[in-house]
Each structure stands twice: as structure tokens, then as C-alpha cells.
Amino acid sequence: MLGCERASLAYTDGERTTYALRDVTVTLAPGRFYGIMGPSGSGKSSLLYVLSGLKPPTEGSARFGGFVYNQHSSADVTRLRREKFGFVFQQPFLMSYLTVAENVVLAAPQVDRAARDKAARFLDDLGLSDMIHKFPSQLSGGEKQRVSVARAMMNDPEVIFADEPTASLDHANGHRVVDTLAAWRTRGTVVVVTHDPEMLADADEVLLLRDGVLVESRPPESLPSEPKALHRTGTVAPI
Numbered sequence: 414m415l416g417c418e419r420a421s422l423a424y425t426d427g428e429r430t431t432y433a434l435r436d437v438t439v440t441l442a443p444g445r446f447y448g449i450m451g452p453s454g455s456g457k458s459s460l461l462y463v464l465s466g467l468k469p470p471t472e473g474s475a476r477f478g479g480f481v482y483n484q485h486s487s488a489d490v491t492r493l494r495r496e497k498f499g500f501v502f503q504q505p506f507l508m509s510y511l512t513v514a515e516n517v518v519l520a521a522p523q524v525d526r527a528a529r530d531k532a533a534r535f536l537d538d539l540g541l542s543d544m545i546h547k548f549p550s551q552l553s554g555g556e557k558q559r560v561s562v563a564r565a566m567m568n569d570p571e572v573i574f575a576d577e578p579t580a581s582l583d584h585a586n587g588h589r590v591v592d593t594l595a596a597w598r599t600r601g602t603v604v605v606v607t608h609d610p611e612m613l614a615d616a617d618e619v620l621l622l623r624d625g626v627l628v629e630s631r632p633p634e635s636l637p638s639e640p641k642a643l644h645r646t647g648t649v650a651p652i
């Protein structure tokens with residue numbers, strides 16, 4: 414089980430302290446697809462960083478199974494992350510001097526024929542089969558984002574963390590990305606941050622954050638179908 418217990422993440426800048434997360438306790442099970450929603454600045458990316466061990470919480474703890482991150486060296490946490498987790502960051506980082514296919518294949522633990530076939534299959538699933546020989550500078554933002562989704566799956570991760578993977582995609586490609594990620598739940602846990610409730614129609618559970626606080630966890634059918642509703646009210650409580 415992936416989770417955090419009473420986790421807070423505070424940033425101190427001189428006299429001022431900002432809480433990106435406050436006292437968050439959550440458990441995420443394998444075989445499930447979780448959505449994380451909330452207004453901008455509510456702590457969604459911070460929660461992904463804490464759950465994945467990328468950032469140690471300033472209070473509380475986070476863990477993957479029996480592996481409690483703050484009981485291990487940062488080198489061990491990095492190794493766990495590399496072996497067990499896949500990431501799609503809010504800003505896709507691709508190697509500019511490698512082609513699309515190379516960017517994806519190189520994320521495999523072993524670069525061989527099987528890895529190349531797997532990369533081609535993922536890229537095809539994501540509608541990128543015509544792009545495999547292109548370089549990142551020749552791609553749109555949404556195409557780069559899809560390449561980073563393919564890359565995140567190459568090490569057969571037990572958890573995929575995706576931070577707004579559909580933000581720069583049109584409707585059809587957004588669904589294609591979410592369907593690809595959602596299908597991964599047969600192999601592990603999928604955690605997707607998004608502003609668009611429509612992308613979470615198939616999620617098992619949606620975590621709602623507000624000002625760093627986990628305000629609610631609910632099934633996706635109770636989310637509004639119109640994305641702006643969350644922001645129009647300035648609060649997640651009434652939806």
C-alpha cells in the first residue's frame with residue numbers, strides 16, 4: 414500500500430511559512446485508479462511528491478508498503494522510485510538529442526528487442542506511431558506529454574504518478590492518455606492529478622484537496638460534469 418500519515422509539507426521563506434500540505438493521511442491500494450483534484454495551489458503536485466518520496470514531508474511520514482521513506486537513505490529511496498514508480502510530470506522532460514522512440518526505450522531497465530517492441534506498442538496506443546523518429550523539438554506540447562506517458566510505463570512500474578497529463582491535450586487525446594493510464598491499474602496503482610473531472614469518470618476514487626488539506630475522498634460519479642464548476646465557486650466543498 415502506498416500512503417502518507419499526518420504528512421505536512423511546509424515551505425519557509427524568511428518569516429513566512431506556506432503549507433503546501435497539512436496533516437494529510439491517505440492510503441492508496443494496488444489495482445485502483447485514483448484522481449487528485451483541487452484548485453491551483455491546493456497541494457496536488459506536493460501530494461504526488463510526498464507519496465512518491467520525491468520530497469520528504471516536514472512532518473509525518475510517507476511509505477510504499479513496508480518501506481517508510483524517512484527510515485532510508487535518499488539513495489535507497491531513489492532506487493525504489495526508479496524500480497517501482499513511473500512519473501509523468503506537469504512539464505514533460507525529454508532528451509532533446511534523442512528521438513521519440515529512443516526517449517521511451519531508454520527508460521527500460523534493459524534496452525533490447527523486447528524493450529523496443531514494448532515502446533512501439535505504447536507509442537501506438539497513444540497515437541504516436543507516426544512520430545517515433547521525430548525529435549522533441551518537432552512535437553507539440555501534447556505530443557511530448559504523450560511520449561512521457563509511454564516512457565513512464567517502460568519499467569513496469571507498480572505505481573504510476575501523473576501530474577496533469579492531459580492539460581495540453583484535446584478531448585480525444587486526453588481520453589486516450591487517461592484510458593492508457595487507467596488500464597495500468599491491472600498492474601498496480603495509478604494516481605492522476607487533473608483539473609478536468611471528465612478525465613476521472615472511470616476513476617475508483619477521487620481525492621479532493623483544498624489549501625493543502627485533504628477535504629474529501631469520493632467516488633467519481635459525484636463530481637460535476639462541467640470542469641469549471643470547481644473554480645467558479647472558489648471551493649471544492651459544494652460540488
Ligand SMILES: Nc1ncnc2c1ncn2[C@@H]1O[C@H](COP(=O)(O)OP(=O)(O)OP(=O)(O)O)[C@@H](O)[C@H]1O
Pocket residue numbers: 424431432433451452453454455456457458459460
Ligand atoms: N518551492 C516552493 N517554495 C515555496 N512555496 C511553494 C513551493 N512549491 C510549492 N509551493 C506552494 O505550495 C502550494 C502548493 O503547491 P502545489 O504545486 O502542490 O499546488 P498544485 O495544486 O499542484 O497547483 P497547480 O494546479 O497550479 O499545479 C502553493 O501555494 C505553492 O505556491
Ligand SMILES: [Mg+2]
Pocket residue numbers: 457458459503576
Ligand atoms: Mg501542480
